Amino acid sequence: xxxxxxxxxxxxxxxxxxxxxxxxxxxxxxxxxxxxxxxxxxxxxxxxxxxxxxxxxxxxxxxxxxxxxxxxxxxxxxxxxxxxxxxxxxxxxxxxxxxxxxxxxxxxxxxxxxxxxxxxxxxxxxxxxxxxxxxxxxxxxxxxxxxxxxxxxxxxxxxxxxxxxxxxxxxxxxxxxxxxxxxxxxxxxxxxxxxxxxxxxxxxxxxxxxxxxxxxxxxxxxxxxxxxxxxxxxxxxxxxxxxxxxxxxxxxxxxxxxxxxxxxxxxxxxxx
Amino acid sequence: xxxxxxxxxxxxxxxxxxxxxxxxxxxxxxxxxxxxxxxxxxxxxxxxxxxxxxxxxxxxxxxxxxxxxxxxxxxxxxxxxxxxxxxxxxxxxxxxxxxxxxxxxxxxxxxxxxxxxxxxxxxxxxxxxxxxxxxxxxxxxxxxxxxxxxxxxxxxxxxxxxxxxxxxxxxxxxxxxxxxxxxxxxxxxxxxxxxxxxxxxxxxxxxxxxxxxxxxxxxxxxxxxxxxxxxxxxxxxxxxxxxxxxxxxxxxxxxxxxxxxxxxxxxxxxxxxxxxxxxxxxxxxxxxxxxxx
Numbered sequence: 317x318x319x320x321x322x323x324x325x326x327x328x329x330x331x332x333x334x335x336x337x338x339x340x341x342x343x344x345x346x347x348x349x350x351x352x353x354x355x356x357x358x359x360x361x362x363x364x365x366x367x368x369x370x371x372x373x374x375x376x377x378x379x380x381x382x383x384x385x386x387x388x389x390x391x392x393x394x395x396x397x398x399x400x401x402x403x404x405x406x407x408x409x410x411x412x413x414x415x416x417x418x419x420x421x422x423x424x425x426x427x428x429x430x431x432x433x434x435x436x437x438x439x440x441x442x443x444x445x446x447x448x449x450x451x452x453x454x455x456x457x458x459x460x461x462x463x464x465x466x467x468x469x470x471x472x473x474x475x476x477x478x479x480x481x482x483x484x485x486x487x488x489x490x491x492x493x494x495x496x497x498x499x500x501x502x503x504x505x506x507x508x509x510x511x512x513x514x515x516x517x518x519x520x521x522x523x524x525x526x527x528x529x530x531x532x533x534x535x536x537x538x539x540x541x542x543x544x545x546x547x548x549x550x551x552x553x554x555x556x557x558x559x560x561x562x563x564x565x566x567x568x569x570x571x572x573x574x575x576x577x578x579x580x581x582x583x584x585x586x587x588x
Numbered sequence: 589x590x591x592x593x594x595x596x597x598x599x600x601x602x603x604x605x606x607x608x609x610x611x612x613x614x615x616x617x618x619x620x621x622x623x624x625x626x627x628x629x630x631x632x633x634x635x636x637x638x639x640x641x642x643x644x645x646x647x648x649x650x651x652x653x654x655x656x657x658x659x660x661x662x663x664x665x666x667x668x669x670x671x672x673x674x675x676x677x678x679x680x681x682x683x684x685x686x687x688x689x690x691x692x693x694x695x696x697x698x699x700x701x702x703x704x705x706x707x708x709x710x711x712x713x714x715x716x717x718x719x720x721x722x723x724x725x726x727x728x729x730x731x732x733x734x735x736x737x738x739x740x741x742x743x744x745x746x747x748x749x750x751x752x753x754x755x756x757x758x759x760x761x762x763x764x765x766x767x768x769x770x771x772x773x774x775x776x777x778x779x780x781x782x783x784x785x786x787x788x789x790x791x792x793x794x795x796x797x798x799x800x801x802x803x804x805x806x807x808x809x810x811x812x813x814x815x816x817x818x819x820x821x822x823x824x825x826x827x828x829x830x831x832x833x834x835x836x837x838x839x840x841x842x843x844x845x846x847x848x849x850x851x852x853x854x855x856x857x858x859x860x861x862x863x864x865x866x867x868x869x870x871x872x873x874x875x876x877x878x879x880x881x
Contacts, residue, residue, distance in 0.1 A: 321684060328677050331670070332695040335753065339698065341721060342710035358724045404602035413595040419603060426610045428867055430815065432836055433860045434613035436620065436843055436853055440627065460605030490594050519703045521818050522836075526844045537705035541822060544709060552713065559706035570701040574694060581700055582761045 342563075346370065346556040353552050369553035370561070378531065379558040382539030386562070389454045389535055390517045394510055396459040405468035406494035410480050420469070426462035432522065439526055453527040454535065458517060464509055471505035472498055511573075511580030515566060536562035614860075620853035627847040639854030651830045652838035652855075655744055659834065660813035662748040663755065667809050668802065670752065671759025676794070678760070679767045693764075697757040704754065708822035711750055712737065737824055740831035747819050747832055755812060759805050766801030770794065800873075807870045814862055835859050 345353055346369050348362040373379045407413065408420060438457050442448050447456075475498060483493045499506065517535075524538040531542050540559055547555055570577040621639055625632035643649035674696055681689040699707065714721050715736040723733035736746045770793065778792045817836040820826055826833035826841060833841075835855060843852025 324677050324681060325688060328692050331674060332692050335696055335699060338707050338710040338714060341714050345713060400601045400605060403598040407595060407598040426606055428864060429610055429614055430863060433617060433856050434610060436849055436856060437613035437616035457609055460609045462606060465602060490598060515701060521705050521821055537703055540706055540709060559709045563703045563706045566701050566703060577701060578697060578761055
């Protein structure tokens with residue numbers, strides 16, 4: 317190995333260690349018995365590792381409820397997004413209808429609008445309808461996805477017209493073509509979009525903080541803050557175990573399907 | 589007629605939702621920005637640009653704006669710079685030590701996929717004044733322990749470091765894609781032209797060829813930096829004494845804690861215009877297909 321290679325690997329490894337530090341510390345504390353956390357004699361690794369904190373986080377706190385809420389909310393958002401977006405993406409790519417160009421222009425314009433900009437009017441509207449503090453409030457604003465429409469339209473446009481025409485000749489309905497012919501062919505894009513959508517909404521704090529005050533409806537990030545604020549600092553072990561538990565699903569997903577995750581998140585301009 | 593019905597069935601739901609949840613809210617928020625509307629009030633008065641003068645004129649408003657700009661001014665160059673360095677290192681390493689390169693790449697990308705709020709809770713413990721690992725290490729090296737999150741001269745920089753930590757991996761991935769797209773024949777040609785050292789090849793081939801990628805990465809990083817909210821909400825609540833208040837956090841606090849919908853709408857409009865300006869710059873650059881030569 318050349319000297320320059322050693323230097324490069326060394327520098328990159330130091331950087332990687334700094335990137336890993338918060339992950340490492342989270343797991344280290346979560347495995348420590350309480351006496352090892354509140355001590356001046358701070359050790360990097362737990363001396364007597366224990367799963368007690370995880371047991372406490374799962375049995376004595378609402379962490380499982382937050383995880384369940386996360387699954388309900390992100391799952392519902394993704395399913396509804398696809399139900400609404402797939403037929404529309406198909407029509408934009410393979411049908412000629414009145415105002416198609418205008419509508420596509422509108423989608424591109426809508427891409428420029430971050431969710432933060434629409435939050436106040438949506439909050440007012442939901443307050444009028446008395447649906448704040450419901451699952452509906454957490455799900456509904458995200459069903460319309462300009463980004464999903466744009467991404468999936470591009471994917472459907474790749475499908476050759478011959479395939480679509482053949483299906484029409486066979487007497488298949490348009491909705492059937494969109495779902496039974498187009499959907500499987502667009503699977504790579506659908507998966508990329510699904511990873512983007514699930515990551516974004518599992519991790520989101522902004523809207524759950526606004527739309528819900530009921531701890532029973534808290535999604536994982538909202539829930540972990542409820543937990544922290546209640547514990548007022550003396551139950552750090554279970555808190556870290558809880559934090560590890562809510563981070564785990566996405567990290568495991570990422571480690572198992574790195575290529576797709578990287579593509580899904582990088583191609584889509586999602587950050588943080 | 590039948591065809592129109594089919595079109596309506598396919599496109600209708602998506603079109604209605606886009607209008608109701610994106611275009612109408614944008615129009616409403618712009619109108620509200622010129623009123624003194626409060627959540628729950630039955631009426632509101634037209635107050636012209638008063639909300640905007642409060643934002644730009646008051647100490648607290650200006651603090652949120654300047655904090656966001658300072659935060660972005662640190663995060664953009666650091667995150668883009670480190671992202672580029674890591675990408676170049678990993679790119680070169682992938683030829684000689686592919687396994688190690690792949691592992692490091694995974695590590696650097698972890699914060700992008702992770703739940704930021706959970707990691708913020710961990711950062712809080714790392715930075716804890718008395719029980720935190722960072723201060724522990726500081727005193728081990730004879731340095732003064734710091735109150736990273738409660739010292740008003742320090743808190744914004746602490747958040748900026750966390751912002752860089754979070755976004756380097758993302759920028760690395762974009763740069764790796766850019767590097768992979770550079771044809772190796774260009775390096776051969778540069779060598780023929782007398783560029784022998786890696787340094788010379790970087791300036792003659794890599795840097796100019798990465799020009800469009802670098803611009804794109806900078807714009808994306810800027811857009812993300814302007815949106816900083818989660819670490820503030822999870823770790824500092826904008827404090828101490830508004831020292832870590834940012835534009836989106838101010839929007840949240842004024843709108844949803846103090847229920848000043850009109851004022852929060854004005855903050856929203858300013859935030860939106862800043863992001864639109866960034867997009868305009870991006871489009872201008874893409875149009876010209878900037879290659880720095």
